[in-house]
Amino acid sequence: MSVKLLLKGDHRALAKAISVFENEEPEAAKIAKEIFPYTGKAFTIGVTGPPGSGKSTLIDKMIKHYRSKKKSVGVLAIDPSSIFTGGALLGDRLRMTSHNLDPKVFIRSMASRGEAGGLAKATRNTIRLLDASGKDIIIVETVGAGQSEVDIVKVADATIVVTVPQLGDQVQTFKAGQMEIADIFVVNMADLVGADKTVTHLLGGIVSKYGWTPPVLRTVAKSGEGVDNLIQAIEKRKEFLAKKGIAGKKKVDKIKAEIASLIAEKISKASLKELSSSKDFEKIIEQVNKKKIDPQTASEQLFTRLWKKR
């Protein structure tokens, strides 16, 4: 594939490059190196929420807005449902829209392979490719479940958590620490009964971080109602990050986290390789199998031999 064409914004080159990373082809490292200096200009928006909360419709409206402002948009839809793809893939739903014909809009979906940390890595690389290709706005869409919601925070400048009004007596529960991932809350389908209750509930659990208090917005994505407010909130978030110097700090933190995870991955691989060819490993597994030693103690012993006595 041609890095030159990618840097010019060519969608075919971009699609090919993403595939190279997805399939972990040897060329990936070279491309990563070449494009890296051209990254860092895009603003990344994470959109997460349960299935059926209208994320795709909302993103469709966001794309329309940004296109009206002549901004180019890249969308990365991460689909965590890997065994069962009941219904359309997240990205497919978007691709069915008119944006598909727009040369300034690129939409890609990606299936989570269920590998630990794998999604964050693939997401980071794809965002970088979109960024280098000149996209001004990058939207990462994911279903709010497990690993993917944690990963989205790692890559997004603004994380939008979409929810819908709760019906009847059903109370929406947010677990401890998980209100924290949202920079902006959106109660979509806000024309439905129960919207007020949901907004109140969310407001009660808001957690400020570094001086930013996540707003709780109402939208009706289908009609476009409230989307302007959402765009404004994203702009405010952008200004906040820039003014407080948080953008720069966040950038450094992201780099740290990425390098740390890349190193951890390499060290894990290297140590397991060393382990698998060691007689100690076989012996200790036999002992665990015979219930003479428990796995935790066994791993501590091996760890000591592998690492501490370097």
Added chain:
Amino acid sequence: MSVKLLLKGDHRALAKAISVFENEEPEAAKIAKEIFPYTGKAFTIGVTGPPGSGKSTLIDKMIKHYRSKKKSVGVLAIDPSSIFTGGALLGDRLRMTSHNLDPKVFIRSMASRGEAGGLAKATRNTIRLLDASGKDIIIVETVGAGQSEVDIVKVADATIVVTVPQLGDQVQTFKAGQMEIADIFVVNMADLVGADKTVTHLLGGIVSKYGWTPPVLRTVAKSGEGVDNLIQAIEKRKEFLAKKGIAGKKKVDKIKAEIASLIAEKISKASLKELSSSKDFEKIIEQVNKKKIDPQTASEQLFTRLWKKR
């Protein structure tokens, strides 16, 4: 908490012990050591499938069967939807059933925290506690999405993948490699239109492993239709594992995988600790921030210093 009571099958002691592990209290290591010799007797069944496929109802019927055979049952429901708990938690749905009053049935739900590998570790420990407490059958229920489906294979002796008939023209897609996790396929709600098509589709993609060909069964969990066949298939699977000596080999493989992941975790932590206090790390992050070097190259350099030159 009392390990003695736990070993006698006391549910309060069991519940307390699980919490000790969930909250990673210091006592956990001690308990793990003490109970380990009493583990290895239970048969573990994994049940995975999309939301709304009737997993809970199916498990309810399975519990009824095993209880009629005087077997004790432990159920561990893993809920990956962490931000949004739309509807009841997996385990709650089961707990609403009559089994709640049965002293030989223990049901626990557990939320995935989205940590890489964390779920597998917590699941393994909880299964061990259930096992040591004398449960004959342990059922692990999870929504088939991302990490949790990969983890279930690591811990289950028999993995059941539940699906439902596809309506209309919608074709169910199974991604490469992902047919492989099922030891038994169940098409639930098999009285619905589309069941034949779904069965045919599944049969077309069946992958035999080590001489085991996953059967494709039809059930109507609500009425109990087909559940007998499912129980028979599980029995066959159990006999197959025993006869071929695969059970023993699988056990060793599981021990290997567990110890390897425990060691990898320890080494990652140790190396990142060493890293965070090194000047090299700060310097290289600054270089990445200035785009003089890309993250992959940076991590390779640091890895070399940390590991290879031991």
